Amino acid sequence: MAFAGSVTTGVLPTRRVLFSPSGDILVFLYTNGIVKTWNIVTSAPEWTTSLDHRECFDICFSPDGRFVAVRSPEKLFLLDAKSGSVLRQTSLGGPDSAGLAWSPNGIIATGEPDGRILFFAAEDLGPVGHLEHGFCPQGILALEFSPDGDWLISGGKGEGNVAISVVPAGVLADRAFTRATPYQRGSILDFAFRPNMHQVASASADGTIIVFHLDNGSIVTQLEGHTSAVVHVAFSFDGRLLVSRAHDGTVIVWSTESWEVVLRFHHFPPHTPNPVFSPRAHLLVLPTSTGIGVELISLDVDVLLHRPSTQQTLHTMTAKVVLLGEGGAGKSCLALRLAQDQYLEQPPTHAMRF
DSSP, X not given: OEEEEEXXXXXXXXXXXXXXXXXXXXXXXXXXXXXXXXXXXXXXXXXXXXXXXXXXXXXXXXXXXXXXXXXXXXXEEEEETTTOOEEEEEEOOOTTOOOEEEOTTSEEEEEOTTSOEEEEETTTOOEEEEEXXXXXXXXXXXXXXXXXXXXXXXXXXXXOEEEEEEOOTTSOGGGOXXXXXXXXXXXXXXXXXXXXXXXXXXXXXTSEEEEEETTTOOEEEEEEOOSSOEEEXXXXXXXXXXXXXXTTSOEEEEETXXXXXXXXXXXXXXXXXXXXXXXXXXXXXXXXTTSSSEEEEEOOHHHHTTOOXXXXXXXXXXXXXXXXXXXXXXXXXXXXXXXXXXXXXXXXXXXXXX
């Protein structure tokens, strides 16, 4: 683990931070509706946008990185990712709503306080339907599309029901088939899909994390290391690590091979952004101890997992061999081939190739 840099976000608390899909840009969402971006490559800010000083609380990129969606309890905004200009906006349900997700099939989903999930066309924010599966009647708190857009996972207040909706390509999400499983005993607060695997991590107010198979719903593991509600989970880009954060500010990094704790950070200040992984490298973003800004931590995963390096090491050497003897003794027939580690006899010729 090595310190890789820091970004000062100003005197106001940052509610959310996330990477662009390319991993080059960090986006910061403030509680007063200000959105700022920071270029990781140039170590410089890019643009700042104010969304009418609304109480914004969630943000996500389009899968291609061209647009950013931001939501408050009453509004959904669509921003240009290059300039920060507000392209469109539309009205939402109101207070106590949560959840924001962007499908690769061009659908933006938002959770509502009555348990519905609203769907909007990403191109113009026009409404295209809703899903009312009935498993979270007290309100949706967490939403996540699978990377291929064929699944929508949702959860919310209540008994810990995780609703798994099948959304085949070309079928409107309001006609999705949904099943639900009560994996946990408290409200569901966040989800994360494990890259390249049909597995999902579910964070709950009961302090546990459940990892389950998407296809059949079977449990892979239950993680218990937090002492308060788990509010956030995220996988590294290669799925080898899982990071979680609890309401008390504790951050834990888990190995997904052994499901053991490999790192633990204690008591980050409240109202600071959740930890996030870069989508392209083993780079973890954590809030600073003061809550003003974030730190970039480079992780050596092989060291964390106590494994030999996965990178091959090539050892090379050179040698000079001088053979002494009378003529005709066969000196020119000797060849020590270091590259192939072979000893070969050659016919008596001059200027042999070694």
